[in-house]
Amino acid sequence: MSKYTEDDLKKELEDKEYEYGFYTDIESDTLPKGLNEGIIRAISKKKKEPEWMTEWRLESFRIWQKMEEPDWANVTYEKPDFQAISYYSAPKPKKELESLDEVDPELLKTFEKLGISIDEQKKLTGVAMDIVVDSVSVKTTFQETLKKHGIIFCPISEAIQNHPDLVKKYIGSIVPKTDNFYAALNSAVFTDGSFCYIPKGVKCPMELSTYFRINEGGTGQFERTLLIADEGAYVSYLEGCTAPQRDENQLHAAVVEIIVHDNAEIKYSTVQNWYPGNKEGKGGVYNFVTKRAIAHKNAKISWTQVETGSAVTWKYPSCVLKGDNSVGEFYSIAVTNNFQQADTGTKMIHIGKNSRSTIISKGVSAGKSQNSYRGLVRVNSSADNARNFSQCDSLLMGDQCGAHTFPYIEAKNNSAQIEHEATTSKIGEDQLFYCNQRGIDTEKAIALIVNGFSKEVLNKLPMEFAVEAQKLLEISLEGSVG
Amino acid sequence: MLQIKNLHAGIEGKEILRGINLEINPGEVHAIMGPNGSGKSTLSSVIAGNETYKVTEGDVILDGKSILDLSPDQRAHKGIFLSFQYPVEIPGVTTTNFIKTAINAKRKALGLDDFPAKEMLKMIREKADLLEMDRKFLSRSLNEGFSGGEKKRNEIFQMAMLEPKLSILDETDSGLDIDALKIVANGVNKLKSKDNATIVITHYQRLLDYIVPDFVHVLYNGKIIKSGGKELAFELEEKGYDWLK
Numbered sequence: 001m002s003k004y005t006e007d008d009l010k011k012e013l014e015d016k017e018y019e020y021g022f023y024t025d026i027e028s029d030t031l032p033k034g035l036n037e038g039i040i041r042a043i044s045k046k047k048k049e050p051e052w053m054t055e056w057r058l059e060s061f062r063i064w065q066k067m068e069e070p071d072w073a074n075v076t077y078e079k080p081d082f083q084a085i086s087y088y089s090a091p092k093p094k095k096e097l098e099s100l101d102e103v104d105p106e107l108l109k110t111f112e113k114l115g116i117s118i119d120e121q122k123k124l125t126g127v128a129m130d131i132v133v134d135s136v137s138v139k140t141t142f143q144e145t146l147k148k149h150g151i152i153f154c155p156i157s158e159a160i161q162n163h164p165d166l167v168k169k170y171i172g173s174i175v176p177k178t179d180n181f182y183a184a185l186n187s188a189v190f191t192d193g194s195f196c197y198i199p200k201g202v203k204c205p206m207e208l209s210t211y212f213r214i215n216e217g218g219t220g221q222f223e224r225t226l227l228i229a230d231e232g233a234y235v236s237y238l239e240g241c242t243a244p245q246r247d248e249n250q251l252h253a254a255v256v257e258i259i260v261h262d263n264a265e266i267k268y269s270t271v272q273n274w275y276p277g278n279k280e281g282k283g284g285v286y287n288f289v290t291k292r293a294i295a296h297k298n299a300k301i302s303w304t305q306v307e308t309g310s311a312v313t314w315k316y317p318s319c320v321l322k323g324d325n326s327v328g329e330f331y332s333i334a335v336t337n338n339f340q341q342a343d344t345g346t347k348m349i350h351i352g353k354n355s356r357s358t359i360i361s362k363g364v365s366a367g368k369s370q371n372s373y374r375g376l377v378r379v380n381s382s383a384d385n386a387r388n389f390s391q392c393d394s395l396l397m398g399d400q401c402g403a404h405t406f407p408y409i410e411a412k413n414n415s416a417q418i419e420h421e422a423t424t425s426k427i428g429e430d431q432l433f434y435c436n437q438r439g440i441d442t443e444k445a446i447a448l449i450v451n452g453f454s455k456e457v458l459n460k461l462p463m464e465f466a467v468e469a470q471k472l473l474e475i476s477l478e479g480s481v482g
Numbered sequence: 483m484l485q486i487k488n489l490h491a492g493i494e495g496k497e498i499l500r501g502i503n504l505e506i507n508p509g510e511v512h513a514i515m516g517p518n519g520s521g522k523s524t525l526s527s528v529i530a531g532n533e534t535y536k537v538t539e540g541d542v543i544l545d546g547k548s549i550l551d552l553s554p555d556q557r558a559h560k561g562i563f564l565s566f567q568y569p570v571e572i573p574g575v576t577t578t579n580f581i582k583t584a585i586n587a588k589r590k591a592l593g594l595d596d597f598p599a600k601e602m603l604k605m606i607r608e609k610a611d612l613l614e615m616d617r618k619f620l621s622r623s624l625n626e627g628f629s630g631g632e633k634k635r636n637e638i639f640q641m642a643m644l645e646p647k648l649s650i651l652d653e654t655d656s657g658l659d660i661d662a663l664k665i666v667a668n669g670v671n672k673l674k675s676k677d678n679a680t681i682v683i684t685h686y687q688r689l690l691d692y693i694v695p696d697f698v699h700v701l702y703n704g705k706i707i708k709s710g711g712k713e714l715a716f717e718l719e720e721k722g723y724d725w726l727k
């Protein structure tokens with residue numbers, strides 16, 4: 001008989017293999033390992049960057065050298081050896097790519113395995129995709145339509161060459177070089193990422209989407225993303241990633257900067273599924289990300305994230321609500337399994353009058369994983385009538401995992417209204433039996449319960465992305481029944 | 483259809499069912515009555531395959547084959563349905579989504595394609611109307627914040643959707659006011675056919691005015707101590723259980 005207890009669940013979750021653990025064999029061109037000024041100059045040169053960019057990188061590097069790796073997060077891991085990382089890896093471009101037919105078939109196969117047929121997505125959903133394999137963009141689609149609206153959506157390396165004024169104006173303006181250890185490192189060595197600029201009054205007619213993927217063994221990936229919505233503009237931006245199975249730890253330290261001008265709105269959605277390591281906790285990606293947005297007058301920024309991967313995650317998409325009546329939202333689902341550790345949350349910095357923020361965080365923990373929510377709500381003295389609502393819910397599977405909530409509140413204005421709610425629950429045997437009795441097997445039942453638990457966040461994702469996110473939630477808790 | 487033979491079951495070191503024998507044929511309605519703690523819910527859980535309870539002796543046979551080795555979901559696929567005494571809540575999952583998942587899981591197990599969405603919708607409307615349910619309930623999270631009576635009605639709605647061969651209604655009447663009781667009983671009666679069977683577990687004779695049983699069994703201390711026709715229910719109502727002990 002197949003009695004299914006939490007112990008079985010726990011054991012079976014441990015046996016779960018990383019579904020997307022395959023490795024694409026694309027020729028790449030990799031710089032020698034290690035980090036010094038020479039390497040940084042070489043990266044800058046390979047990217048054909050102007051002098052100011054090279055200098056900006058070098059300055060960042062010097063700042064980084066004086067910094068200490070942070071250790072305040074609720075995670076433990078072996079500190080990366082920064083001299084053992086190769087800071088540049090690019091698929092060798094055979095020639096300029098005009099259409100999908102010209103994309104490396106190996107790569108297309110990889111995307112097919114992921115169920116992300118670019119072709120299909122293009123046709124069915126009108127998603128323009130800027131695919132980043134390792135560090136260099138291979139293909140940019142939908143450029144024509146975007147161009148018609150004056151929208152710039154391209155790899156940041158291209159933007160540095162073609163739109164230097166915009167890049168110079170905004171890069172490092174929200175996340176300065178000095179911000180933190182990993183942001184400084186990223187500023188020194190970033191090799192790619194996306195750049196997006198929506199001009200005044202333009203509503204971007206399609207979802208913009210980028211798929212990132214770590215590919216070359218031992219290559220750290222440092223993306224730099226810069227999104228700007230000019231006054232009254234709107235864009236919904238999607239980013240998703242999966243990584244092939246690797247044995248050594250891979251470092252991923254991205255920086256995302258978002259600028260939302262007066263009356264503009266940006267929705268930023270992420271599905272993150274980097275390799276989480278095997279069931280013994282070996283391997284897996286270290287994901288140390290700095291994401292921050294600034295919202296000016298009447299502007300709105302929404303972060304929605306689905307985090308299922310990485311061995312260690314350290315990520316706090318933040319909103320600086322500078323303008324009066326600005327709005328910040330953070331919707332997050334983080335699933336951890338086996339030995340995964342996630343310390344994630346947000347910061348809402350209220351500066352403008354009547355600024356409002358909402359935080360909905362859902363953590364699902366299984367195996368021996370640790371899942372922490374860390375959130376800061378700060379109301380500055382200038383922020384009259386600021387409001388915040390936070391809700392943090394945790395769902396536990398088995399009794400060897402942990403869920404932790406660290407809410408920090410700093411209110412310097414008496415008119416602030418701040419509400420915080422938190423719940424912790426377990427998937428109950430009675431719930432599983434009830435589902436089973438209706439003919440739903442335990443694996444499906446878990447998926448159903450987890451999806452229900454995460455619904456408020458899933459609902460915030462664009463339709464086509466929500467389906468994929470749901471699939472990822474299921475996969476990351478799959479293998480729970482033999 | 484269902485044969486229960488000398489069934490002994492319990493939990494760790496405690497025997498709850500102590501030799502139950504019961505035979506149920508297609509088209510029949512059996513009522514099981516008995517005081518609190520006599521093992522009525524345990525019996526329904528064991529038939530449905532809840533493995534909190536260990537079967538130590540005896541057998542449960544459905545259509546000539548033992549089902550003791552089947553998991554609860556496999557038993558459900560064979561047409562066993564349990565209306566829970568205490569239905570659970572599943573936050574964030576609507577009744578519609580839940581029942582759709584259940585129906586398609588069963589169809590998949592039977593080698594059928596998913597039920598077409600349009601037909602599903604039609605059926606949902608029909609069955610909701612049958613039970614005079616406000617359809618708003620169907621888009622709320624399953625049982626979350628439902629009153630006792632609403633939960634019970636929702637159980638019977640699911641039964642109507644799944645069209646089981648053998649339905650076990652565990653104290654479906656508790657929590658229902660008299661009007662709701664009539665509606666639910668009427669729904670159950672409409673779902674009756676010559677091919678399916680129903681076990682009605684109840685404390686009170688009241689429900690049996692509306693769902694009229696062919697047989698009444700008294701369960702006491704893990705054993706069926708008396709069986710009879712529907713008149714037995716009246717007798718119990720009048721005299722209580724003590725005279726049987």
Ligand SMILES: Nc1ncnc2c1ncn2[C@@H]1O[C@H](COP(=O)(O)OP(=O)(O)O)[C@@H](O)[C@H]1O
Nearest residue numbers: 493498516517518519520521522523524525534
């Ligand atoms: N999971 C359980 N753990 C411990 N005791 C149980 C459990 N389930 C049932 N029992 C015990 O078994 C007996 C029968 O319970 P139950 O089947 O719920 O009776 P009924 O439904 O007739 O009121 C009671 O003494 C009850 O306490």
Ligand SMILES: [Mg+2]
Nearest residue numbers: 522523567653
């Ligand atoms: Mg009972």
